[in-house]
Amino acid sequence: MGTLFVVATPIGNLEDISPRSQAVLESAAVIYAEDTRRTRKLLTHLGIRNRPLSLHGDSADSAWRDAAAALADGDVAYVTDGGTPAVADPGARLVRLAHERGHPVRTVPGPSAVTAALAVAGLESGGHVFLGFLPPRRSRRMQLLESAIATNLPMVVFAGPHDLSELLAELADLLGPQAGVVVCHELTKLHESVVRTTLGQAPGLDVVSQGRGEKTLVLDPPQKPAAPPPESQLRLELAQLQDSGFSPSRAARELAARHRLPKDVIYRLVVDSDRN
Structure with missing residues (x-):
């Protein structure tokens, strides 16, 4: 009975491959890869x-079943295009199939963009929330971010080059422009960049405006406001959001997340403003 080996591979610098990873890749009967070119x-x-x-x-679906069936003939190694498989890629599907068929599953740990970014972020918190790549639909994305913010933990987010500016603006609306963020790009590569800044300043960075490729963002733990703003301030911010094109419900959600207030408090203001 073959074993499925989930093998971590370098996220940039090929010298980061471990001796054990190399040995497993050499001995595996079959290697399945998310990106065969890399x-x-x-x-x-x-x-x-x-x-x-x-x-x-x-x-x-048949390709995934074939990969699981290959375990009957020997050991199988699965690698992602870089980093640890089954963390922010579809590899978990093969892992589940192997478990369901009774095959041993073993990890060969190593590089990970998540832990690499956390290591250079300078956070002292004992935990974090990893969100990976966020959903393309804004409503689902905002729901996920609001849930993560409620944990009061640092967040790690992956972002593509075309999504980054919009994402930074959304995060600034939710956490405030002074919230800290570490922008990581090309980790372990020749042009590696790690910049600690704020959400308000991040859009002006060269790595944001000009850099290609995916980024890893590490966001500082949300800071609770000392006291909720007065209702007059909330009404003003609500009006500003709606004037900028936000629907009443979307403005209420964003304002509730920004000040970390119960949504029903903000929705009441929306209803009151509609009546007036």
Whole structure:
């Protein structure tokens, strides 16, 4: 009976591969990869001739079943395009299938963009919330962010280059422009960039306005306001949000998250303003 090995691979610097990861990749009967081009580059660097097979989020259901069935013939290694599989990629699907079929599943730990970013963020908190890539739909994205903010823990978020400016603006609305954020880009690579700044200042960074590729954001724990603002201030901010094009319900959600107030308090202001 074959074993599924979930193998961490470098997120940028190929020298970060561990001896154990290399040994598993050399001995596996089959290697499945989220991105075969990147994996072939790694295997060539290591002198491994085993050719990776493609298995990613858009693969057909039959491809995932075939990968699980391959465990009947020997050990299988699964790698993502960089970092630890099954954290922010579809690898968890293969892990579940292996468990369901009674195959041993083993981890080969190593590089991770999440832990790498946390290590250089300078946070003293003992926990964090990892959100990965956020949903494309704004309503779902805001719901997820609001739930994470309610934990009072630091947050780690992945962002693509085309989503970053909009995401930073949304986070500034929710947490305030003075909230701290660490923007990580090209971690472990030649042009690695780690910048601690605020959500208000982040859009002006070169790495945000000009940088390509994915970013990892580490957000400081939300700061509770010393006291809720007066109702007159809430009404003013609510009106400003609506004047900027927000629907009443969306303005209420954003204002509640910004000041960390119960939503029903803000919705009452919306109802009162509609009556007036």
